[in-house]
Amino acid sequence: MSNNIKRAALVLLAASSVGAAPANAADGEAAFNPAFSLILGGTYGNLQRDPAVPATGFATDQNPGHEQGFNIGESEMGIFANVDPEYRGVATFALAPAGGISVENAFVQSTALGNGVNLKFGRFFSGLGYLNEQHAHAWDFVDQPLAYAVLWNNQLGEDGVQLKWLAPTDMFLEVGGETGKGRNFPGTDTAKNGSGANVLFVHIGDDIGIEQSWRAGASWHQTQRIAATSTGVPDLPNTSGGVSDSFTGSSQTAGLDFVWKYAPNGNIRERYWKVQGEYFQRRESGNLTYDTAGKNITDTYAVTKTGWYLQTVWQYMPRWRTGLRYDRLDPGSAEVGALNAAYVIANYGYTPTRTTWMLDYSPSEFSRFRLQLAQDDSRQGLQDNQVFIQYIMSMGAHGAHSY
């Protein structure tokens, strides 16, 4: 009898602890299984110039440009959850302004390897630089710095594998490598075995007292460009509308990045100040075919291009931030093979720059409105005074942002 009572009491105890468990288990991302988030973002852009014109000297690179008028460029949907005790899955989908959905990220991440090792595979934003991994809704300006726009088509996404190792040191020290298909610029999407692009990066960082923190990094990217065609490239004969060129060769990019943040008492809710900058240098070396539709002359071609930006963001009171950014590109001076010397522009003699100011207001942790003014001198003789108004709203699972 007393045994029965004991047993009943044990069962009750067990039941009550089981009953308590789901409340605790419904924590964090698992509360929504899988967690779901939706970013609604949109911009109104007012430009004086045609955004389709690329930065001077960068016609063979990228020009993601800007949308004019109203558009929902930054809307994004995310789904994430632990797959099992060893893996976590993440997928984010971008809602394209003209309709349609593109897969921004779709990767699986290890959670149990230990010893500071993180493995990621699938489609992800490369870990190079500082800004590359950040999603558009976390940007401090409406657009990416010119260096990112031109050299990485805003953001380098990779289909492949990333391996990172965090050192067991007091100071943050992380090294990582990636290998992937190299589908995206500066890679060229070609059908072949093996890898199409490789990335190496190292990050270090620490605090200085409780008020300051910083992170610095270096990265290196390498890919092979195969029959990469560019249209509308200006030439020495000044062909109207430019010509189409094709390049095959290697592309190697080295980058340096740093960010420093300061908050009185370390309390970022009230006020903080952030300064960041990045520098990229790309060396392309191979063969250039000039005017593929006409003269079709192939000879050697090599050029070193650089781009950097420096920006600061100041939250001067809760909810209100202002920021200033300066961008600069250098198209470099190309070594053009003798056959193309009379056609291909070796030196543009112009350094594209842009100065941008922004002011944003966040009514809550989940909403933000932004005004941005820019004087864009990235195109010679085509100064563009740009105005943007933007909103970013996040719904669903409470996001956690990286540094």
Added chain:
Amino acid sequence: MKKIMQFMALLLACGNAHAALNVFACEPEWAALTQQLAGDKANIYTATGGLQDPHRVEARPSLIAKARRADLLVCTGAELEIGWLPVVLRESGNPAIQPGADGYFEAAPAVHMLEVPTRLDRADGDVHAQGNPHIQTDPRNFLPVAEQLAQRLIRLDPDNAGYYRQRLGAFNQQWRAAIAKWQERAAPLKGVAIVVQHKGFPYLSDWLGLVEVTALEPKPGMEPSVSYLSQVLEQLKQHPARMVLRAAYQDGRPSEWIAERVHIPAVVLPFTVGGDGAAGDLYGLFDDTVTRLLAGLK
């Protein structure tokens, strides 16, 4: 090359160099409690300072580096750290402190939660599904948390079980005595009407019998506008309060604005260990909290 190998070997050895537990405390109050229970058997790193909003912290490189080597993580839970801790844990590459592991400890599940929302809607502001996470403003909450934390320390470091049990016993005794003393001193506060800047004090009010008339934030986590403060002002004419409370890390302007107009004192409470000079440890935290509240009555 040999030097590099030696360096790598040294790095790998680092994790085992100290026999003591490496503890990563999300907030200063849990660092202080762990210190009480673990004494010199733990190296404690505190992720946030006494003057920081623990909900708004960045996943700084330093936090990730410290989490990498931690054996035990001690945090509030109840979504207080949801904006930064998941990134720190993911980037740390340390399975020992992931949710569900023995090295992951949350204080909130040990206590009775207040203000558990009946509906989850961000139209109500930044509400937390499991209730108000600011549990450290009621000293009684430290008793069950200490009990469970000690058990966790024992599970992670069974060799020192006796030591932890002895420290827990001593803490329980001293803490209960201290609570009795604070309650005696705070007796005049029972039934006193207060206004709070942020809904950060339900546990304190529950403990001391303070009556919360209203909050200055229109919704949790939303900064009050002047027009909203004017509404609060009208409300306070109907239902007067004796003082307006805020945590040390919060912007003083909304409290001062109200205090000036209704002629009541704006009281700044340390909120956690290190929130002000007098709140150097857990005992100082509540000594000073009670002292400041009593000063507000005058």
